[in-house]
Amino acid sequence: MLLSMHGICKSFNGIPALRSASLEVGEAEVMALVGQNGAGKSTLIKILTGAYRRDEGSIAFAGEDVSFNMPAESQARGIATIYQEINLAPQRSVAENIYLSREPRRFGLIDRRAMREGAVAVLRTFNLEIDVDQPVAHFSAATRQMVAIARAVTQKARLVIMDEPTSSLDEREVAILFETIRTLKRAGVSVVFIGHRLDELYRICDSVTIMRDGKTVATGAMAEMPKLALVRHMLGKELAAFEAIAKDADEGAQRPVRLSVENAGAGVRVRNVSLTVREGEISGLAGLLGSGRTETANLIFGADRLERGEIRYKGQARSYRRPAEAIADGIGLVSEDRKVDGIIPDMSIRENMTLALLPKLARSGIVDRARQDEIVARYIAALGIKCTSPDQPIKELSGGNQQKVLLGRWLCTDPKLLIVDEPTRGIDIGAKAEILRLLRRLADEGLGVLMISSELEELLAAADRVTVLSDGTSVAVLPRRELSEAALFAAMAHQVE
Amino acid sequence: MNAFRNTFALKSSGDMARLGVILALAGLILFGALRYENFLSQYNILSFLRYNSMFALIALGMAFVIMTGGIDLSVGGTAAMASVVAALLSPYHWAAGLFGGIAAGLAVGALNGFTVTVMRIQPFIATLATMLAAYGTALLLAGNQSVSVSYDSGFTAIGQDDFLGFPIPAWIALLVYFAGWLVLERLPVGRHVLAIGDGEATAALMGLKVRRTLAAVYTGSGALAGLAGVILASQFGAGQPTEGVGWELFAIASVVVGGTLLTGGSGSVGATLAGALLLAMVFNILNFENGLGWISLSAYWQSVIRGGFLLVVVVLQARLMSRGASEGRV
Numbered sequence: 139m140l141l142s143m144h145g146i147c148k149s150f151n152g153i154p155a156l157r158s159a160s161l162e163v164g165e166a167e168v169m170a171l172v173g174q175n176g177a178g179k180s181t182l183i184k185i186l187t188g189a190y191r192r193d194e195g196s197i198a199f200a201g202e203d204v205s206f207n208m209p210a211e212s213q214a215r216g217i218a219t220i221y222q223e224i225n226l227a228p229q230r231s232v233a234e235n236i237y238l239s240r241e242p243r244r245f246g247l248i249d250r251r252a253m254r255e256g257a258v259a260v261l262r263t264f265n266l267e268i269d270v271d272q273p274v275a276h277f278s279a280a281t282r283q284m285v286a287i288a289r290a291v292t293q294k295a296r297l298v299i300m301d302e303p304t305s306s307l308d309e310r311e312v313a314i315l316f317e318t319i320r321t322l323k324r325a326g327v328s329v330v331f332i333g334h335r336l337d338e339l340y341r342i343c344d345s346v347t348i349m350r351d352g353k354t355v356a357t358g359a360m361a362e363m364p365k366l367a368l369v370r371h372m373l374g375k376e377l378a379a380f381e382a383i384a385k386d387a388d389e390g391a392q393r394p395v396r397l398s399v400e401n402a403g404a405g406v407r408v409r410n411v412s413l414t415v416r417e418g419e420i421s422g423l424a425g426l427l428g429s430g431r432t433e434t435a436n437l438i439f440g441a442d443r444l445e446r447g448e449i450r451y452k453g454q455a456r457s458y459r460r461p462a463e464a465i466a467d468g469i470g471l472v473s474e475d476r477k478v479d480g481i482i483p484d485m486s487i488r489e490n491m492t493l494a495l496l497p498k499l500a501r502s503g504i505v506d507r508a509r510q511d512e513i514v515a516r517y518i519a520a521l522g523i524k525c526t527s528p529d530q531p532i533k534e535l536s537g538g539n540q541q542k543v544l545l546g547r548w549l550c551t552d553p554k555l556l557i558v559d560e561p562t563r564g565i566d567i568g569a570k571a572e573i574l575r576l577l578r579r580l581a582d583e584g585l586g587v588l589m590i591s592s593e594l595e596e597l598l599a600a601a602d603r604v605t606v607l608s609d610g611t612s613v614a615v616l617p618r619r620e621l622s623e624a625a626l627f628a629a630m631a632h633q634v635e
Numbered sequence: 636m637n638a639f640r641n642t643f644a645l646k647s648s649g650d651m652a653r654l655g656v657i658l659a660l661a662g663l664i665l666f667g668a669l670r671y672e673n674f675l676s677q678y679n680i681l682s683f684l685r686y687n688s689m690f691a692l693i694a695l696g697m698a699f700v701i702m703t704g705g706i707d708l709s710v711g712g713t714a715a716m717a718s719v720v721a722a723l724l725s726p727y728h729w730a731a732g733l734f735g736g737i738a739a740g741l742a743v744g745a746l747n748g749f750t751v752t753v754m755r756i757q758p759f760i761a762t763l764a765t766m767l768a769a770y771g772t773a774l775l776l777a778g779n780q781s782v783s784v785s786y787d788s789g790f791t792a793i794g795q796d797d798f799l800g801f802p803i804p805a806w807i808a809l810l811v812y813f814a815g816w817l818v819l820e821r822l823p824v825g826r827h828v829l830a831i832g833d834g835e836a837t838a839a840l841m842g843l844k845v846r847r848t849l850a851a852v853y854t855g856s857g858a859l860a861g862l863a864g865v866i867l868a869s870q871f872g873a874g875q876p877t878e879g880v881g882w883e884l885f886a887i888a889s890v891v892v893g894g895t896l897l898t899g900g901s902g903s904v905g906a907t908l909a910g911a912l913l914l915a916m917v918f919n920i921l922n923f924e925n926g927l928g929w930i931s932l933s934a935y936w937q938s939v940i941r942g943g944f945l946l947v948v949v950v951l952q953a954r955l956m957s958r959g960a961s962e963g964r965v
């Protein structure tokens with residue numbers, strides 16, 4: 139064993155993040171480390187490298203008990219790490235970032251020429267021809283990721299750790315990365331690979347360690363771990379039996395189709411997605427992280443351009459170039475992260491709610507205040523938003539009430555199709571149920587709802603049908619009567635050939 | 636604008652600000668030379684350099700601190716304390732005065748480094764506290780008055796004599812600036828300083844010894860303030876426990892005028908020197924203006940004018956920076 143970590147415990151402010159986690163990696167082994175978001179993978183890695191201090195547990199590396207006090211120490215012992223949040227100094231040049239902390243020297247001074255040439259050479263092996271004197275902040279996330287990878291693999295380490303290295307890479311870049319991993323393996327270097335996309339893990343990893351809720355729940359050879367078992371371990375549901383996957387949608391519903399997506403594709407995140415939303419139904423969209431759910435929503439909404447396939451809305455083929463066109467057509471999107479691209483925290487409820495409506499409210503550039511007030515008052519009442527007044531800044535509201543304001547934003551545009559991406563994320567249980575009931579009521583009034591959710595309970599409770607995505611492909615459509623946890627698991631673990 | 640930048644091979648808005656300070660300096664010199672008869676006289680040039688070397692030295696220490704994203708408010712107090720220590724030690728040997736003063740500054744700097752890195756006190760608070768402590772110590776050691784230096788040990792030569800026709804303080808500043816440039820541009824630790832200013836947590840994850848580097852930077856700033864204190868005592872013949880008030884602001888201003896961001900992560904040694912010279916030049920020109928007799932500016936008015944000038948420069952710099960930021964990524 140090159141590395142063995144046992145009984146690792148770690149709490150942040152009294153909240154346990156790791157409770158007896160373990161990780162064992164052999165020489166020249168490529169180990170997958172998987173688990174849902176928040177399972178504790180990154181924390182485990184940071185404890186190994188010395189970025190965090192462990193509360194309990196033991197770590198042995200290369201046959202010796204170790205306890206690194208800071209990343210500099212683990213790095214000196216031969217552990218190179220690509221952290222999840224890309225760890226580069228943004229204002230420093232690409233070349234410097236690759237060599238920071240082990241700069242090539244000549245007569246004690248930094249050998250800038252060797253550094254530049256070394257950087258160019260290593261990046262060339264990644265098919266990357268960039269100006270290495272530019273600050274890394276000037277480059278895209280994918281390029282920065284490749285630079286971070288280059289930094290790690292040039293460290294001549296015995297163990298290279300990669301925490302979700304592929305999340306910003308395209309297919310070609312992933313292929314280059316995998317070739318690099320194979321080269322490392324051939325040189326006797328071990329790799330810990332953290333990732334979410336199952337097919338990637340099966341392609342490159344020898345073994346797998348599965349974490350859930352801060353614990354290591356299963357380990358084994360990758361080839362002997364069926365996808366189904368892997369997903370079950372990750373999600374933590376022990377289910378006795380799995381039913382067969384029904385591939386037919388519930389055709390019993392005779393309502394008109396409001397939206398149909400057929401074999402849609404764009405980029406590498408959305409490969410081949412088909413789904414249907416009928417008038418008056420909540421259509422669920424399920425899948426693991428990275429399966430392409432949000433990207434599909436962006437495609438429908440015109441935030442990304444459709445490259446393949448067809449999107450039909452109210453019977454007509456549509457391909458929006460901008461969200462504004464989708465909005466004008468009666469489509470709304472409540473996005474996944476309301477803090478980032480949803481609410482404007484310092485603005486009032488009134489302003490936040492009527493943002494999408496402003497073009498319609500304005501006459502020759504001046505907002506019709508009376509109509510605005512009337513609409514805002516109506517939706518505050520209808521949605522049961524708890525606030526002191528429409529002028530209260532939205533940041534003062536609870537998560538559930540913020541979400542209702544965002545729903546209100548779209549509802550007052552009178553949409554015919556509403557896409558909600560993780561509508562109950564970060565909201566307390568009571569408010570969750572309320573949001574779901576609200577969506578149900580809106581559907582009953584004729585709205586078509588496409589609900590993206592990671593929470594199976596939520597889909598089971600609210601969706602009339604669920605389309606399951608896996609790796610950018612819709613692999614199953616489960617009508618209401620066939621919906622069960624087991625069926626969803628089975629579909630999410632679906633093998634895509 | 637872009638064509639202009641390409642012509643001068645300017646990579647960042649930081650370079651633009653640095654070019655700006657050099658142009659402003661050249662402009663001021665031209666202005667002074669045309670307007671005042673004795674501006675470019677040997678006497679004015681040499682005394683300008685002799686007097687302002689102290690400020691240039693503390694500005695360099697401050698530049699490194701600011702590049703890490705920190706601040707050192709203690710430099711003025713440290714210089715005052717070091718001047719007293721140097722004066723008290725000067726009867727024994729000139730070197731005792733010189734190195735004793737530097738050591739006193741270094742000790743204050745090391746204390747700053749300790750409180751900032753180990754105790755995790757914010758630099759602003761930590762160095763504010765040591766500033767007060769340094770002034771207190773200076774007054775205690777000096778018995779509440781200035782301490783005259785020994786004129787027999789040769790200590791006064793440090794601040795007053797010339798070497799090859801050039802004031803010794805200016806030689807010292809020149810050497811120290813060259814060393815500073817070498818450290819920042821050619822030694823790993825200099826690049827680490829910038830990387831730490833870019834983001835401490837990230838720098839630690841990249842395997843840099845963040846605490847050690849930060850401690851070294853604060854210690855260096857203290858040592859340079861100590862050296863400035865030595866020159867002060869030597870030049871004016873006395874350790875001055877009440878001098879140094881406002882020096883930290885002069886130093887911070889020089890650094891900022893030199894295009895270094897207060898947020899850390901970027902900076903230049905050469906531009907810091909230009910910034911210090913620029914500010915000193917404004918003072919020098921005000922003196923000449925007084926001498927012309929058209930106006931008579933009190934020291935207070937000079938402060939106001941210098942402050943106003945600083946404000947203009949800082950605002951200009953901020954605008955350059957925000958333009959750089961909004962240019963976005965490639």
Ligand SMILES: Nc1ncnc2c1ncn2[C@@H]1O[C@H](COP(=O)(O)OP(=O)(O)O)[C@@H](O)[C@H]1O
Nearest residue numbers: 150154155173174175176177178179180181182
């Ligand atoms: N620095 C931190 N402070 C507080 N909580 C943290 C910190 N880092 C991680 N956590 C918590 O620890 C848990 C595990 O997180 P993480 O290791 O990032 O999971 P993963 O990488 O598997 O997605 C989460 O609940 C997260 O909120």
Ligand SMILES: [Mg+2]
Nearest residue numbers: 179180181222
């Ligand atoms: Mg993580």
